[in-house]
Amino acid sequence: MAIRNIISRPSFRSMPKSSSIAISFPEFPSSNSRAFSETPASRHRALVSLSALFQRYGFPPTEFTDFLKKNEFLLNSSPSEIEKSFKILLSVKPSQEFLVSIVSGCPRVLQLDFLEKWKLGVKQLGMYNITSAAIRNVLEISRKFALSPDDVYRRVKCLKGLGCSEETITKVLEAVPMAVMWKEDEIRATVDFLMGIGIQRREIDRVFGLFPGVLAFGVENRLTPLVDEFEDLGFSLSEIRREVLRDPKVLGLENGELSQCLEMLRSLKCRVVIKENIFRDGEFRAGYKVKLRIDCLRKHGLTYRDAFTVLWKEPRVILYEIEGIEKKIEFLVHKMKFDVQCLVEVPEYLGVNFDKQIVPRFNVIQYLRANDGLGDEVGLRNLVKLSRLRFYNMYVKPYPECEKIYGRFAGDVSVRSRHPVGMWKLFKPQQHPQSVEDVKNIKSYMKSLP
Template identity: 45%
Template sequence: MAFALRALHHRLPRSLHHSNPLSTSASSHDLRELLRIQRILGDPAATTQPPQTQQRPLASSTTHLHRLLHRAAGLSTAEATSLLHRVPNTHRLGHLLQELRGLRLPADEIKNALGSDPDGLLSMEPGEPSRLIELLDELRCRAPIKDQVLSHGVLSAAIATRRRVELLHERGLSRRDALRVISVEPRAILYSLEDVERKVEFLVGRMGFEIGWLVEYPEFLGINLDRSIVPRHNVVEYLASVGGLGDPIEMRHYVRFSRLKFYNLFVKPYPECERIFGGLVRERKDEVRRQHPVGLWKLFKPAKYESTEENVKDMKLVVESLH
């Protein structure tokens, strides 16, 4: 290396050897380049770092991560060491732990997230957990649904939300639109990732709609696919094959029509569609539902008692006393 640098030194132009570093005629870039070359020529070993200086920052960084894992997630030294061996990007882990600690999340919740889905947590960018947790805290839905979403902790729900956002983003939605869909229809978090992916594939591949329709009809991801969407689409496919459809079918027919309204519009005029739709809805509707079990009316019938002459006299005396 030194021999090559000396050869480079001899091949440099004379103007470069004898130029004054403080001369104002040369540009600042040339001055910096000249100083760099002179530093290399003067001390070639200055560009290489000794092994000790490379190991010290790593050791201090590992110690800092152990301390963060203990304070934020309550991990022991052995658990932290095992986790760091499995984590490729420890720099991102440090930023995430500092952010999660600033959110004042329970240590058990962070520990469970690191143990159950470390890849999902480490895939988040800095600042993303805060935004997702804020979104989950401000969900506008029924209380039972929100309780189910947050049943395993807000951090676990944030990781599940991000995985569904990334799934929709891979299928063509922007991350902003995907996050909007999940915030409007949080029931999508309750379905597994495989179910959400199957719904998207059915929407695009089988029904022929574009993925962008989810922005206008996000409730599609919160409806049971097998019990609601598939029977309706089977009826639509049959009517299209026999020429029974007048107007084109839209997403609102699948999502926002009640079962009875869809039945009256598409199934009732075609009796052969009742089996496709999932049973004879007409017979179930006309069936009379009994108020009480058979024979229960006898329990509400008052008991009869025989009236004797003594009871009649007593009643007369009571009536006369009232006058």
């Protein structure tokens, strides 16, 4: 099921109105607009009038020249017609931000004939809490493919008939606006597929609400092969249903992804306690966690293969939240000025504590570097892999001013011994009081010795 992406032009930035800003108008090469049949003076007055109109409705004058150059068709409309279009859009959603956003992204919606049909169109959809993003998508799709409000209403009615709430339908229109173009049979086919793996009709709303993108996947060429892969890996339909309800985004897995993730997990060589924690919620959930962290690492510049290498070398990353991983990568790249590829060589960086180890050590090295107290440059490997005591002895202890920066061994804080205080008592032999008879027996025994 093909999805056509809507490419929006950059939105205007909000700027205060100012009448003192000089506006220059470009020389357009074409001559098919009404403005070019007029005298230069009348054309200039028309351009000034349009500029004043757009500025009055919140558009920054500094960007009006480029905007008009890219949308010459506006010169064929009078300022009064454009103002009527503005008022219709504001009646749909009384927000200046909404008006600027939709006109910037899809200027063609300003055509008065098109907007006349939508005076009551949004209200006819029966959705009273619809968001600006959803309205914008509906209007852009409708303008691009010449859809009427009735066409959109039929799709909304279909979703409502399947049990979807208004909030869920809004999320669908935000994430998958092309849904207003699909046939009802295509939407129902997705619902039938979900019910075929055990999802109840009352649970469809939850699945679409948490992952509206599932409506964009074809049943025959995407969803059915995916479930077949899950079953081939040994998961039953009840397990698949449980995982889909827990997080419907598992249906966004590419065919073969979960198999690769589980193959990597089964080959891990790490401490037993780490492996047990990874598989604590079952193999399916463990494999999906790997997929999410692979996506996170790839988003920051690692290749698919390198991302797998990092997780295989440092499996503790699988146990950490995505937000924590991204925080460490942002600090590595923007603060520490290391390339993200360093993670392939030193994946341990993602496995250590950020606040207790990474930040204090980096602060010490930064201080020494700024004060010429650092001899050789410290690489990421030494910064991360040195033991706490060795790092302290090398970079903190010789410089008293670094004690407070490092913090861990500062002041009266002592290094914790390997065993708790008093452990030696457990290994000391038990003492028993000696009686007079015991003493006599010991003396007689000693006398008997040669």
